[in-house]
Amino acid sequence: SFVVRKLVVLYPEYHIYVIDKLDYCGSIHNLEAIKAFPNYTFIKGDITSVDFVSFFLKDKRIDVIFHLAAQTHVDNSFGDSFEFTKNNVIGTHVLLEAAKAVSVKRFIHVSTDEVYGEVINEPDCTEDTLLSPTNPYSATKAAAECLVKAYHKSFGLPIMITRSNNVYGPYQFPEKITSKFICSVIAGKKCYIHGNGKNTRKYLYASDVANALDIIFHRGHVGETYNIGTSLEISNFEMARQIILACGYSESEVNDHIEYVEDRPFNDTRYAINSSKIKKLGWKPLVNFDKGLIKTIEWYKHCTNKWWGNVSSVLLPHPLKVAPAYEEEEDMEIEELKEGKEAL
Numbered sequence: 001s002f003v004v005r006k007l008v009v010l011y012p013e014y015h016i017y018v019i020d021k022l023d024y025c026g027s028i029h030n031l032e033a034i035k036a037f038p039n040y041t042f043i044k045g046d047i048t049s050v051d052f053v054s055f056f057l058k059d060k061r062i063d064v065i066f067h068l069a070a071q072t073h074v075d076n077s078f079g080d081s082f083e084f085t086k087n088n089v090i091g092t093h094v095l096l097e098a099a100k101a102v103s104v105k106r107f108i109h110v111s112t113d114e115v116y117g118e119v120i121n122e123p124d125c126t127e128d129t130l131l132s133p134t135n136p137y138s139a140t141k142a143a144a145e146c147l148v149k150a151y152h153k154s155f156g157l158p159i160m161i162t163r164s165n166n167v168y169g170p171y172q173f174p175e176k177i178t179s180k181f182i183c184s185v186i187a188g189k190k191c192y193i194h195g196n197g198k199n200t201r202k203y204l205y206a207s208d209v210a211n212a213l214d215i216i217f218h219r220g221h222v223g224e225t226y227n228i229g230t231s232l233e234i235s236n237f238e239m240a241r242q243i244i245l246a247c248g249y250s251e252s253e254v255n256d257h258i259e260y261v262e263d264r265p266f267n268d269t270r271y272a273i274n275s276s277k278i279k280k281l282g283w284k285p286l287v288n289f290d291k292g293l294i295k296t297i298e299w300y301k302h303c304t305n306k307w308w309g310n311v312s313s314v315l316l317p318h319p320l321k322v323a324p325a326y327e328e329e330e331d332m333e334i335e336e337l338k339e340g341k342e343a344l
Contacts, residue, residue, distance in 0.1 A: 001030035001171050002210040003066060008040045010214075015039045017060055019053075020069070021046045025173035029307050047091040053098045064106045065099055066213065067092065070141070072112075073175050075318060077137035078265050088140035089147070096151045107159045108217060109148045113202075113229065114138035115163060118268035126274045127163075127225040134266055152223055160220050162213065163273065164228035169206030169292060170299035174311050175319065178203070178293075181240050182300045184315045185247045185257060192317040195263035197237030200270040204230050205287035212283050219281045229275040230285045246297055261317040 008016050020026055022044055034040045045052050047069050056062070069091060071077070071084045092109070099107050116125040117132035133139040151157040168178035181191045212228040220226060234242070237258070244257045304311060313319055 002169070002206040003068065003213050004031060004040075005034055006207075006210045006214060008034045008037050012037075012039050014064075015041070017056075017062065018042045019045045019047060019056070023071075025073075025175065027171070027173070027307050030171045047095055048086055050094050050097075053094050054101065057098045057102045057104075062102060063104050064108075064217070065095060065104055066108045066110070066217075067095055068110045070110075070144075072137065074114075074135055074137045075175070075264065077135055077140075081136035081140075084136055084140045085143075088137075089143045092144040093147055096147055096157065100151060100155050100157055105158060106217065106222075107148070107151075107157055108213065109145065109159060109161045110213070111141050111145055111161055111163045112138065113163050113165055113227070113271045113273045114268070115142040115145060116271065116273065118270060119272040120269055122272075124272040124274040125227070127227055127277060134268055135264075158222040160216055160222065161225040162216060162228055163225065164209055164212070165202040165204050165230055165271070165273065167206050167209050168203050169296050170303070171206070171307075173308065174300070174304065174314055177201075177236060177239060178243070178296065179300065180315060181243045182247075182297050183304055183311060185244055185249075186297075186301055186304070187312070187315065189312075189315055190257055190259040191240040191244070192259055192261045192315075193236050193240060194261060194317075195236075195267055197240070197258075197260065198235050198269075199267055200233050200235045201239075202230050202233045202271065202273075203239075203289060204228065204285060205289075205292035208285045208287055211286070212278060215281050215283045216278065224277075226278045226281075227273040227275045228278055228283075229273040232289050233270070233272075242293065243297070246293055259317075 004016060004018055007014060016039060018031065018041070022028060028042065031042060043056070045056070047053055069087070071087045077084045096107070115131045115133050115138050116129055117134045119125060131142045131145070133142045145161055148159050148161060152159045172179045174180045174183040184191050209228060216226050240258055241254050244254050245251065249257065
């Protein structure tokens with residue numbers, strides 16, 4: 001939604017169509033702020049439907065596709081892997097075939113740093129590093145990338161691929177570690193840490209990723225892959241600790257809000273990517289982690305219930321999917337998007 005709001009507000013010459021099936025983790029609230037913009041249209045639909053996607057691209061004369069649609073929660077992929085194959089692989093294939101039929105000018109495929117697999121003693125991964133995914137989620141994203149590259153080689157489809165670090169910020173369904181821990185602490189519950197808490201990840205604020213996609217679209221080169229990363233790396237324990245402290249608890253109270261639980265079937269120790277390539281296009285992270293975390297916490301304090309209703313079942317150590325709730329909410333911060341254009 002950060003990408004959509006940015007493109008709609010900053011580029012009135014583009015008409016932005018959003019296709020989303022509004023799965024359990026989706027919320028139309030995320031686009032409430034731009035619903036009145038004349039260059040924005042939302043369509044509820046499923047990208048795995050060949051007839052729907054083909055008709056839509058032809059009917060609306062689509063010439064650029066940002067493909068962000070995916071099942072992304074690693075925990076779910078260990079128990080619901082077929083759904084990941086359906087959405088991440090078949091959905092990508094459907095889009096590629098339809099894009100080829102209408103001769104799109106750009107197909108920007110958003111992937112993940114997890115396709116490289118864990119990086120322990122090796123150098124940071126560059127874009128030409130061999131892909132070595134270790135869980136069903138990252139395997140489906142790697143498979144989707146293979147299809148994207150094949151359509152570029154075989155049919156000349158003008159593609160670009162991005163691979164980013166973990167994304168945090170407002171509007172995210174609270175199943176990912178940052179949003180989940182924030183909602184847990186706000187609700188007076190514990191932060192459930194898988195394993196020993198020493199696994200590390202790197203985090204980018206959502207607006208920084210949106211800026212990167214904007215820059216890649218306008219300045220990137222067809223056929224290229226771009227890592228989108230940051231140097232900020234913290235352990236799962238440290239993430240929980242910082243959130244607990246930021247919510248007003250003292251250092252002596254941190255362990256009272258943490259509980260260690262059974263780990264995933266496999267949990268990558270860390271990921272590491274080299275982002276020098278995209279920095280040559282003029283991109284760099286702009287949001288300091290501490291500032292971004294505070295903004296995120298404040299958003300969840302005020303908006304969690306209005307966006308998704310009761311999320312208590314999501315805050316369990318190994319939760320099941322839940323359906324979202326939809327209620328009216330006030331417009332989001334459009335002025336911040338307009339100001340952000342100065343940073344590009």
